[in-house]
Amino acid sequence: MGESQEQKPSSQPSKTVAVSRPTITPPPRPFTDALFNGGLGMMGFSPGPMTLVSNLFPDSDELKTFSQLLAGAMASPAAGKIPNFFPLTTTEGQGGVSGSGGGGDDTGSRFRHNKPAGLVIAQPPPMFTLPTGLSPASLLESPGFSVFSPIAQGPFGMTHQQALAQVTAQAAQAQCSSAAAASLAPVSAFTANMTTNQQMPISLHSSTVTVNEPSDACQSDHRSQPASLIVDKPADDGYNWRKYGQKQVKGSEFPRSYYKCTSPGCPVKKKVERSIDGQVTEIIYKGQHNHQPPPPSKHAKDTGSLNGNPGKQGNSESASQLQCGSSNILMSKKDQESSQATAEHISGTSDSEEAGENEVGVDEKDEDEPDPKRRCVKSYIFVLCALLN
């Protein structure tokens, strides 16, 4: 079965893979591989995020901070100039970000070139692309993420600015690299909450979260993990997953693995695509956990992997991937109106700050809509760095 993988027109989504794949990933370096895949991959070493980024954007003198760089990359239609800094994953054709759902299909190909790699764009379906290691669960549960959920903001009631403040603080604590700090500023509430709190009930009904795990991350020190470890499990999100299937998908050269949340009654599933190296190229979450994350002990197991993981299943993979890297976050909407609505709602609320920050030109959306998404991207990246460090 699954062999016919020839070429797929560009009608399908997840193409991120292409970017994050091999090209850049030399055998050994699980995570450094690609902080932002495409670009970083080229570099044989893993410089700091900023350095990497800077290299990626030779032209952009203006972009100094990570966030700036990122913003720059995303912004401008000229993005075409930008190397594949972010593996662009188009989960559904084009970008949700742009909102130009229209001929989404063919645009997919376009995106790959024009958009920053790593940026996952999901269109139709509400997808959210996260960097590898980041726990989707955390995101979902995190208050920040709540933006996607109906109850969103409710629990926190924190203003965007406040969130920002928090984030900043967090970043400082996290000792994230200066780059991270730089990017922090712009971080949105989403990020803030995400990093700071994690206890929110999940509210999304069935949102799909796409996690792109490019894999190279910020350059931490975790490059020693064997590929095997990397390959075992999907990103760690604090939940336990059981693999129930694997299949070679046509659009992708890599096999796609299907996981279910092991929690009884929990409908959450996720699809993980890995590159030949074993690196996760894309993760798509579907559904929402209807339960709390596993207890610390288990959780520790997963998360613990970040530091030195236990061993098997776990999350070694995620840990390694989590490294920091990923930069791709994409959020769009799919079936989840709620998410969408919320997201937009939020954007309206908190954009002010961001507006000046960057224009993600991924597509052109009015300032109104794009913000949340853009923000998420930035935030996400940033957060990842913080977490990793």
Added chain:
DNA sequence: AGCCTTTGACCAGCG
């Protein structure tokens, strides 16, 4: 003993 991964087969949706 329990849980997870692997893998082939089956099923459903779509063009």
Added chain:
DNA sequence: TCGCTGGTCAAAGGC
């Protein structure tokens, strides 16, 4: 209606 593809099931085996 047929074929293709993606997603899921379930048995077998491993840790």
